[in-house]
Amino acid sequence: MKKLFTLLFCFVFTVLQAQDIAVLKYSGGGDWYGNPTSLPNLIAFCNENIETSINKQPQTVEPRSTDIFTYPLVHMTGHGNVFFSEEDAQNLRKYLISGGFLHIDDNYGMRPYIEKELKKVFPNQELQELPADHPIFSSAYNFPEGLPKIHEHDGERPQAFGITYENRLILLFTFESDLGDGWENAEVHNDPQQVREKALKMGANIVKYAFEN
Template sequence: MKIWLSIFLIVLGVSGAYPQKIALLKYDGGGDWYANPTALPNLIRFSNENAKTSVDTKPETVSPGSTDIFQYPFIHMTGHGNVYFSDADAENLRNYLLSGGFLHIDDNYGMEPYLREALKKVFPDRRLQKISSAHPIFNQVYNFPEGLPKIHEHDNKPPQALGIFEEKRLVLLFTVESDLGDGWESPEVHNDPEEVRLKALKMGANILKYVFEN
């Protein structure tokens, strides 16, 4: 793992003078990893303009088993259905997260049971923990005193922010019953009220800011 840590730190050091690149995770299992195609570009533009991040406006795509994941401090994952990680995928993702990477998984509805099972391969000795509304991720640029905002209604359940930590560092964020990605989409996709989209974008900007500055 020391080799991967060295690679990751070198990449971060080289990229410091340039816009940070982020990526969308292309996973196996049949789930629509490509859902919400306008979400990340819209979030990046909003965050760069309002939260003073410096993120490349064209997110890339990466597979969980590829060593290319170490090029990206932030990886986003979404979808509605099945998720499958091979043993090699799981080991690579674990090394990535433990060596400084960050994975945000946004349940687009229906992903949760498959994702929980897939994560057992990545971290067999850890479980998702509820993230307190007092966590810094909810107060980076925009203040969310009640924690994760509700963007789309699914099963009439409250939104949940769940995470996996390495010591005190949040390495994986799983957002459930919120659907931030739908809120990041262009207005004509879901016809959400502007104040709802704005909540989603502000929370997304907080996540990016947290990853790049903590």
């Protein structure tokens, strides 16, 4: 028991002290590796504008790995199927309730799969839509209307959903916004500069919130 407590304390301490971001490599066939330029661009923006010192290239981490505890923020994206094993789900839960943060950015078509798999992680909780006055929308830049719209897709309004544990937002699911596309190199989607800047600023809010809460 003492060894387990010591190990857990080290994990929590590492999560709280580190300042890096990882990409979640999940199973199920979905393209977890999508938007390859998005996180490096977001990291560069954060290091330049909100005084972070994040490693320029994000690492890759699997949900069942103990390495996940070294990252205060893990980013997840994709279009298709997602699958968490029982081991994945248990480890993700431990990571999140011990100080970690997971941002899931729907790159289009991910919602039904991730909602199903999150029930394995938090069987008694549902994703709840965040109000526009939630602190994550003003941690670095102000978004008084909440999550910005970056790409149209189905033309639905952008929504930010979350899971909270002990009054702390530990998981954010961004839907019908596609922030990751807005973080990509300009030539990938040919988004106007103001759209890319809006996406990067909201991304910086997520980073700052995850690192400080």
